[in-house]
Amino acid sequence: MTLDLHLVTLAPVWAPLLAAVALILLTAATLTTRGARIAIPSLLVPSISTIGLLGAAAAVLPGVLTDDPFRGALCFGDPSEPGECLYGTGSAQSTLQLLVLLVATLIVVFSVVNTAHRRPGDAAEPAAPRSLLVLGSRSALLLFSTAGAIAAIGAADVLSLVLALNLAVIPAALILVTDRLSSVPPATLVTLAIAATVSALGAALWSAGAGSPLLDLSHVDPDAGVLLQVGTALIAVGAAVAIGAAPFHGWSLRAVPADSPSIARLVLVISALAAVGVLIALSQALAEVGTDPLLPLAVLALVSIGWAGFAALHQLDLNRLLASSAAIQAGWIILPIAAVATSSAASAVGYVTVIVTATVLVTVVVLGTIGSTGSSSLFAHRGLLQRRPLAAVLLGVGLLTLAGLPPALVGVIARVLTIEPLMGTAQWWLVIPAAGAYALTAAVYLRWLVVLFRPSGEDDGIGEGPMLPWPHRVVAIVCVIALAAGSVVPAWLW
Amino acid sequence: MDLPEPLWIILAVTLPFLCGVGLVVTDLTRRGALRNGVARGVACAASLLTGGALAVAVISDAEVDVEWIAALNVRFHLGIDDVSVPLVFTAAAAVFVACAIGRPVRQSRFPAAYHGLILIIGALGLTALLARDAVLLALALQAVVVALWFLARAASVEPAPDSTRFLLLAVAGSTLVLGGVLTLSGSAGTGDLDAWASPGVIGTGNQTTVAALILVGLATLIPLWPLHTWAPAVHAHASAGSSVLIAGVLATAAVHAVIRLVVAPLPHGLATVAPVLAAAAAIGVVWAGLAALVERDLARIVGWISIAHLSLIMLAISSGSATGLQVAILGTVAHAAVVVLLVVLVGDLREQWGSTDLATARAALREAAPRLGFAFVAAVAAATAVPGLAGFWTQVGSISAAWSPGPDRTEGWFRLFAVLAVVGLVVLGAVAARLMRDVWSGDRTRPEVVDLRVRGPHTMALLVPTVGVLLLVVVAIGVYPVAILDFTADAVDAIVGVLP
Numbered sequence: 005m006t007l008d009l010h011l012v013t014l015a016p017v018w019a020p021l022l023a024a025v026a027l028i029l030l031t032a033a034t035l036t037t038r039g040a041r042i043a044i045p046s047l048l049v050p051s052i053s054t055i056g057l058l059g060a061a062a063a064v065l066p067g068v069l070t071d072d073p074f075r076g077a078l079c080f081g082d083p084s085e086p087g088e089c090l091y092g093t094g095s096a097q098s099t100l101q102l103l104v105l106l107v108a109t110l111i112v113v114f115s116v117v118n119t120a121h122r123r124p125g126d127a128a129e130p131a132a133p134r135s136l137l138v139l140g141s142r143s144a145l146l147l148f149s150t151a152g153a154i155a156a157i158g159a160a161d162v163l164s165l166v167l168a169l170n171l172a173v174i175p176a177a178l179i180l181v182t183d184r185l186s187s188v189p190p191a192t193l194v195t196l197a198i199a200a201t202v203s204a205l206g207a208a209l210w211s212a213g214a215g216s217p218l219l220d221l222s223h224v225d226p227d228a229g230v231l232l233q234v235g236t237a238l239i240a241v242g243a244a245v246a247i248g249a250a251p252f253h254g255w256s257l258r259a260v261p262a263d264s265p266s267i268a269r270l271v272l273v274i275s276a277l278a279a280v281g282v283l284i285a286l287s288q289a290l291a292e293v294g295t296d297p298l299l300p301l302a303v304l305a306l307v308s309i310g311w312a313g314f315a316a317l318h319q320l321d322l323n324r325l326l327a328s329s330a331a332i333q334a335g336w337i338i339l340p341i342a343a344v345a346t347s348s349a350a351s352a353v354g355y356v357t358v359i360v361t362a363t364v365l366v367t368v369v370v371l372g373t374i375g376s377t378g379s380s381s382l383f384a385h386r387g388l389l390q391r392r393p394l395a396a397v398l399l400g401v402g403l404l405t406l407a408g409l410p411p412a413l414v415g416v417i418a419r420v421l422t423i424e425p426l427m428g429t430a431q432w433w434l435v436i437p438a439a440g441a442y443a444l445t446a447a448v449y450l451r452w453l454v455v456l457f458r459p460s461g462e463d464d465g466i467g468e469g470p471m472l473p474w475p476h477r478v479v480a481i482v483c484v485i486a487l488a489a490g491s492v493v494p495a496w497l498w
Numbered sequence: 499m500d501l502p503e504p505l506w507i508i509l510a511v512t513l514p515f516l517c518g519v520g521l522v523v524t525d526l527t528r529r530g531a532l533r534n535g536v537a538r539g540v541a542c543a544a545s546l547l548t549g550g551a552l553a554v555a556v557i558s559d560a561e562v563d564v565e566w567i568a569a570l571n572v573r574f575h576l577g578i579d580d581v582s583v584p585l586v587f588t589a590a591a592a593v594f595v596a597c598a599i600g601r602p603v604r605q606s607r608f609p610a611a612y613h614g615l616i617l618i619i620g621a622l623g624l625t626a627l628l629a630r631d632a633v634l635l636a637l638a639l640q641a642v643v644v645a646l647w648f649l650a651r652a653a654s655v656e657p658a659p660d661s662t663r664f665l666l667l668a669v670a671g672s673t674l675v676l677g678g679v680l681t682l683s684g685s686a687g688t689g690d691l692d693a694w695a696s697p698g699v700i701g702t703g704n705q706t707t708v709a710a711l712i713l714v715g716l717a718t719l720i721p722l723w724p725l726h727t728w729a730p731a732v733h734a735h736a737s738a739g740s741s742v743l744i745a746g747v748l749a750t751a752a753v754h755a756v757i758r759l760v761v762a763p764l765p766h767g768l769a770t771v772a773p774v775l776a777a778a779a780a781i782g783v784v785w786a787g788l789a790a791l792v793e794r795d796l797a798r799i800v801g802w803i804s805i806a807h808l809s810l811i812m813l814a815i816s817s818g819s820a821t822g823l824q825v826a827i828l829g830t831v832a833h834a835a836v837v838v839l840l841v842v843l844v845g846d847l848r849e850q851w852g853s854t855d856l857a858t859a860r861a862a863l864r865e866a867a868p869r870l871g872f873a874f875v876a877a878v879a880a881a882t883a884v885p886g887l888a889g890f891w892t893q894v895g896s897i898s899a900a901w902s903p904g905p906d907r908t909e910g911w912f913r914l915f916a917v918l919a920v921v922g923l924v925v926l927g928a929v930a931a932r933l934m935r936d937v938w939s940g941d942r943t944r945p946e947v948v949d950l951r952v953r954g955p956h957t958m959a960l961l962v963p964t965v966g967v968l969l970l971v972v973v974a975i976g977v978y979p980v981a982i983l984d985f986t987a988d989a990v991d992a993i994v995g996v997l998p
Contacts, residue, residue, distance in 0.1 A: 351569055389652065393526040393608070409669060410641030411622075417567055424570065424680060439677055443670050450669075454662055457651050494567045 010077035014091060015063035016101055016154045020108075023056025024147035031140030049136065050116045053143045057112065060154065061105045067098030076160070087220035093158045096349040100281050101154045103360055107273045108150040110364065110479065112143070114267040117475045145175040146271060153274045157281030161217040162207040165282055166239060170200045172278035173246045176271040177255065195245065195255040203242025209235030219289040236286055237300070243286075244304060246279035248272060248327075249334040250311035257327045267371060272330065273360060276337075280356055283341045284349050299434075301342035306437050308335030313444040317451065322370050322380045325452065329366070329406060332445055333359050339422040339438075351421055354497035358405065358418040358490060365402035365483035369395060372476035388456045395472050396456045398480040405487055407449035408442065414490035414497070504562040506555040507576050507628065510548055514593070515621035517544040521614030534601065534609035541597035541613035542960075545620065549590045552624075556583055566634070570680075572689055575630040580989035584827060584982050585754050586627045588834045592746020593620030595838055595968070596739040598960040599845065608652075615649045616739055623747035627754055632689040636679045639755060640672035642748055643719065649743070650736040661735065664728035671718030671725070678712040679759065694763035695993065702766045709767030712759050713775060719752040720808050723782030730789070733801035734854070738845025741797075745804055745837040753811055753830045761815060761823065762993050769818060769906040776816040776900065780915040782809030783922030790929040796847065796854040796937070799929065800840045803881050806926055807833040807889065810896040813919055817912060818904030820994040825895035827990070828982050832888035832975050839877045839968040843870070846961055847937075850947055860947075862940030867949035871938050873965050880972045882930045883923055888975035893923055904994075 011018070027049060067075060076082075076089030093101065152171025159165040177196055211217040213231030221232075245252040256272055283301070312331030319325045337359060340352040373395065377384045389396040404412035408419030423438050472480065490497050521540065524532055532540075554560075556578055566574040578586065593616060601612045622645055626638035647665040683689040686700050693699050718725040733741050760768050768775075783806050790802035811829040814822040847870075848854045863871030880887040883894060900916035903909060975982070 354569075393611075397526055404644070410637060410644050411618075413637065413641070416637060416640070417570070420676065420680065421569055423677075424684075439673065442673055443666075446669050446673075447666060450662070450665060454651075494569075495565070 008079045013075050013077035016060040019059035020056040020147040020151040023052050024144045027140050027144040034136050049139050049143050050112050053112045057109050064098050064101045067093050090161050091158045092160050096353045097157050099353050100157045104153045104277050145179045149175040149274050153278035156278040162210045163217045166203045166207040173275040176275040179271050192255045192258050199242045199245035203239050206235045206238025221289050221292045243279040243282045247276045247334045248330050249308040250331045253331040305335040305338035309441040316448045320382045355418045358414050361483050362402045362405035368476045368479045369399045372472040385455050401484050403449040403453050407446045414487050417494050503558045503560040506551050507560040510551040511621050511625050514548045514617040518614040518617030521610040525608045525611035532610040537610035537613045538600050545594040545597050572633040573631045576628040577630045580986050584831050585750050588831050589623045589747045589750050596742040598964050619645045619743050623751050626751040630691050632679045636676045643668040650740040664732050667718045671715040674715030675712050678708045691758050700763050705764045705767030706770045709760050709764040710771050716752050723778050726805050730798040730801035734795050734797040741841040742838050746834040772816040773911050776915045779809040779813035780918035783919050787922045787925030804837045814896040814899045817899040818907050820990050822899035823990045827986050829892035832892045835888050835971045836880045856936045861942050863938045866943045867947040869949050878930045878933050882927050886976045888972045891979045
């Protein structure tokens with residue numbers, strides 16, 4: 005038996021990996037005495053990162069733009085047959101991978117722009133060895149996380165799936181905690197370690213139950229269902245931790261520095277997208293053996309929305325609001341995945357695209373305002389509509405999309421698509437909580453939106469400069485345009 | 499050059515929307531670039547052009563039907579029939595009035611954005627009224643609610659804590675409507691309202707549950723007792739333009755949705771829940787009258803009068819007869835005309851008085867501002883069952899429809915509800931008398947009140963022609979309701995023909 009690599013198809017995985025290795029070598033070189041005497045441009049690190057990401061994007065784009073059902077790599081036979089390969093992508097998976105790459109590129113670009121913004125006259129000055137160590141290692145971690153997410157999305161066997169998922173999550177968490185090495189929250193790392201162990205155990209049980217680690221279950225004996233189901237549940241728990249669904253979201257709450265408006269928190273989106281890919285793959289695989297994952301995943305989703313939603317209703321810190329928002333949206337993302345057995349993965353991916361865009365929009369606006377005001381309190385947004393109307397409108401569009409309310413029609417459509425499969429089952433004990441979850445979600449974001457209209461205090465600490473730095477403004481406007489386009493022509497997404 | 503017919507109906511919804519977005523973006527990005535007068539002129543022109551496009555669309559029987567959200571089987575399907583024509587023009591007229599009366603004087607910021615929001619709400623309301631796809635109708639209705647909240651919140655003349663209650667109630671209600679619509683769409687295999695109205699397309703199994711779901715949702719938007727609590731407060735705190743849109747666009751679209759989503763496609767379901775609906779409506783008339791009788795705030799009284807009128811409309815719909823349906827359509831137009839007139843006048847009084855508290859001694863309009871007083875008296879009379887004015891046919895017609903309900907209704911109960919509604923009308927008469935005493939009659943001439951003359955620098959310079967036209971409409975409907983009744987007769991018969 006031979007294994008055909010199909011390196012071009014695998015390019016989205018090895019391109020960022022190669023870039024990460026290059027960065028590690030570069031960083032290591034600067035630690036030597038000889039390396040410390042070499043003048044290394046500060047833009048070299050982000051340039052290497054960008055080359056890796058662009059290379060991966062170039063390899064992913066054909067899968068997004070065409071309707072190829074399956075393109076495989078690491079294949080034992082025909083690369084167009086899912087059961088013959090250890091890695092493969094269709095248009096849905098390629099779209100998810102492109103989202104991962106876009107978010108990673110955004111983080112890299114912001115790291116460059118923010119550096120230039122802090123020292124406008126010194127952009128070309130060689131970086132000091134210690135700062136290069138930090139920048140290089142963080143960039144390498146970002147690239148590892150990106151590669152892991154891409155691999156997890158395209159994995160066609162559970163062992164690769166779980167390994168890649170952990171490769172996506174752990175570096176992401178390390179990026180967030182490296183800002184404050186003196187106070188690394190141990191619970192974060194312990195949680196992730198446990199999740200990795202649990203998901204690995206799940207993969208083992210899956211392999212035992214299916215007789216093979218491949219996700220293709222068309223030849224599986226139905227009598228081996230118990231091991232398969234337990235294994236699936238354990239892998240799903242690992243994915244739930246990665247996506248930040250409540251009650252497994254505590255690690256992401258603790259990992260993000262409370263007082264640091266760093267765009268690096270978007271790395272959590274990368275790990276969440278990896279988890280989305282894992283859940284989609286599991287749902288599609290289970291559908292082949294007639295197992296409907298709708299109910300357990302729906303229950304998990306509603307618990308996440310309810311738990312995080314009620315917590316968010318009392319939250320006054322913007323960073324924690326963002327984290328709670330992520331947990332709420334994680335629940336809404338899991339719902340359409342639960343229906344993948346009965347509908348297409350494209351529907352779930354369309355929804356994920358909308359939520360990721362809106363989350364990026366809200367995150368950049370919030371981080372921009374925190375950076376400008378120095379306050380992460382929700383009350384810093386009080387009266388924002390009167391003081392900084394553009395920032396308020398941009399934030400409002402994002403909040404309405406996440407709430408699933410008009411005029412952000414794309415958010416409404418996306419939310420309706422998550423509920424529609426439940427309406428079709430006529431299981432009212434699920435439908436009614438789902439309607440309640442819709443109202444709770446709307447209440448969380450509307451509470452935030454109402455603050456924008458309230459009159460601000462006399463001494464609100466707002467300077468005369470723009471509320472949003474220009475990089476945040478550009479990204480936010482691009483996101484709004486994308487959401488508006490999705491509202492007018494939803495066929496682009498679904 | 500002849501333009502394609504669908505273009506006119508597309509123009510009717512996109513023109514106000516794009517103009518509105520343009521005004522909002524202009525104000526947000528270049529603050530102060532457009533003065534209030536220019537913004538108001540642009541908005542009025544856009545609303546007039548919209549009315550023109552609608553007229554051509556009606557004459558040419560324009561329709562547009564394209565696929566929109568394939569994943570939900572939703573089509574962007576707009577069209578007009580005889581039921582929606584009077585309601586569509588009512589909404590369009592309300593938008594023009596909201597633009598013409600301008601923003602509150604104390605609202606000095608973002609004048610263009612204010613008028614832009616009005617146009618956007620108008621566009622969304624027209625979309626809801628023209629929609630021939632149920633999901634499109636429900637989405638447009640929800641969009642109207644959220645946009646109205648923005649306007650009411652951002653342009654409130656006083657701190658408005660109750661606007662959040664309005665938003666939550668209305669969003670919850672519109673979500674229920676959306677849920678019911680999706681359920682029906684799934685079972686029927688289509689969201690086309692014309693198909694839904696055909697007998698046999700929607701089975702009888704789920705009709706009662708879905709009808710109840712949709713009616714509860716729409717009851718928050720109309721509003722109907724006991725889900726009415728947001729209305730008086732919002733009317734009190736919001737600007738006059740916001741109140742005009744609530745009465746002329748939101749209420750009109752909600753009543754229209756009842757006809758399209760419940761009356762036509764769910765006859766069995768409506769027959770089952772009709773007694774409950776009628777009871778809520780009858781109680782609503784009495785409740786609103788009693789609340790208005792003891793209310794201190796004139797703007798809140800207008801809100802209660804609106805609730806009473808809308809309750810009568812719902813009583814007429816619940817009767818299940820052709821008369822009831824025709825009265826409901828006529829009553830919706832009359833309600834918009836009467837309440838909008840009241841809102842315009844009370845809004846002007848608020849600008850001059852500084853508040854609408856009736857406990858404060860004011861100049862009697864009869865002495866200080868006789869023309870304004872005359873308009874006020876006519877508006878209050880129209881709000882009660884005075885023959886020859888618009889409100890008469892709503893009130894008498896609703897009671898008549900309830901007294902002689904359709905064949906599938908329990909006559910005894912409906913006659914009881916009719917009696918209850920009469921009690922409510924008597925209370926409304928007492929409210930009218932109270933308003934005449936507190937606002938119009940008396941000898942006080944201080945503090946000074948500016949009468950209905952052409953006003954130079956006053957922001958409501960278009961007040962006189964606006965009030966004049968509204969008075970004419972109120973009288974015209976009161977004197978010649980046959981124009982609307984005959985126009986809608988065939989379409990109503992077609993709907994009622996499938997009722998059990």
